[in-house]
Amino acid sequence: MSAIRPPSVPTAPVVEVKKLWSTFRTDGVDAVIHKDLDLTIAQGELLSIVGGSGSGKTVLLRQILGLETPARGSVTVLGHPAAELGRAGAASRVGMLFQHGALFSAFTVLENIAFPLRELRNLPDDLVRDAAMVKLRMVGLDPSHAHKMPSDLSGGMVKRVALARALIMDPPLLLLDEPTAGLDPDRSDAFCTLLRELHRELGLTVVMVTHDLDTIYELSTRIAVVAEKRVIVDASPQEVLAYPHPFVSAFFLGGRGHRAMELLRAQPPRPLEGV
Numbered sequence: 001m002s003a004i005r006p007p008s009v010p011t012a013p014v015v016e017v018k019k020l021w022s023t024f025r026t027d028g029v030d031a032v033i034h035k036d037l038d039l040t041i042a043q044g045e046l047l048s049i050v051g052g053s054g055s056g057k058t059v060l061l062r063q064i065l066g067l068e069t070p071a072r073g074s075v076t077v078l079g080h081p082a083a084e085l086g087r088a089g090a091a092s093r094v095g096m097l098f099q100h101g102a103l104f105s106a107f108t109v110l111e112n113i114a115f116p117l118r119e120l121r122n123l124p125d126d127l128v129r130d131a132a133m134v135k136l137r138m139v140g141l142d143p144s145h146a147h148k149m150p151s152d153l154s155g156g157m158v159k160r161v162a163l164a165r166a167l168i169m170d171p172p173l174l175l176l177d178e179p180t181a182g183l184d185p186d187r188s189d190a191f192c193t194l195l196r197e198l199h200r201e202l203g204l205t206v207v208m209v210t211h212d213l214d215t216i217y218e219l220s221t222r223i224a225v226v227a228e229k230r231v232i233v234d235a236s237p238q239e240v241l242a243y244p245h246p247f248v249s250a251f252f253l254g255g256r257g258h259r260a261m262e263l264l265r266a267q268p269p270r271p272l273e274g275v
């Protein structure tokens, strides 16, 4: 079955994955997670990566972050091999929102947001504090929350603080792993609205892994489906829905897909902002 590809990519890619193989050796046996996986992400896109459980979506995000090493092939981010992003300064190029927020429980909200800047160790305290306050407001949180501990926050607030930390160094690329997991429908909708506004206002390129169809249809400019160890289709939501593959049918057209499908039908296709 041949993959559908968009006809052209309008600007220099922010992420370019070419013929990627990801493997893990367990008990002397190599498990192949990705085999000749190709994916190109242009500036300003909001790309959702979907696939079955264990299909390698998180490993793909980790490859883009430079946390995994390709067994073969290449992963290029902003023109450099992902592995070269390194720890120091990586947050200025790629922001990552982990699935459970992953805040430091012993740090206040403001200390959590400021953490990547503090790690640089060369900025005055008041500047770091001011920058963290700007990001706190940017994610829609009142400054009165700055000195709270993570245990005092709701699930939605934890996500917002983690997002503020991911954006502290104004990275052009933001990676999101299940951004609305664990949120009730109202908080999930509010978080999607925030992500859409930040995507537009900051001109971000966003790559998101999610199982949540409402989130996918609400935000995606494009969807990449991972199955059979590669990206089988990489296109607009409408084109992906029409792609003949058992996973696509089960995921998008099964029972839970119907409400989200109605939402998609009611909306015009989302334009690609900033491209």
Ligand SMILES: Nc1ncnc2c1ncn2[C@@H]1O[C@H](COP(=O)(O)OP(=O)(O)OP(=O)(O)O)[C@@H](O)[C@H]1O
Residues within 6 Å of the ligand: 024, 025, 026, 033, 051, 052, 053, 054, 055, 056, 057, 058, 059, 060
């Ligand atoms: N460090 C590792 N060592 C060995 N195997 C790993 C490692 N990391 C991931 N895997 C394996 O790679 C496969 C893909 O994992 P991954 O977490 O990317 O799946 P996923 O598509 O994100 O799944 P889910 O939707 O369930 O979160 C799984 O079989 C997993 O067990």
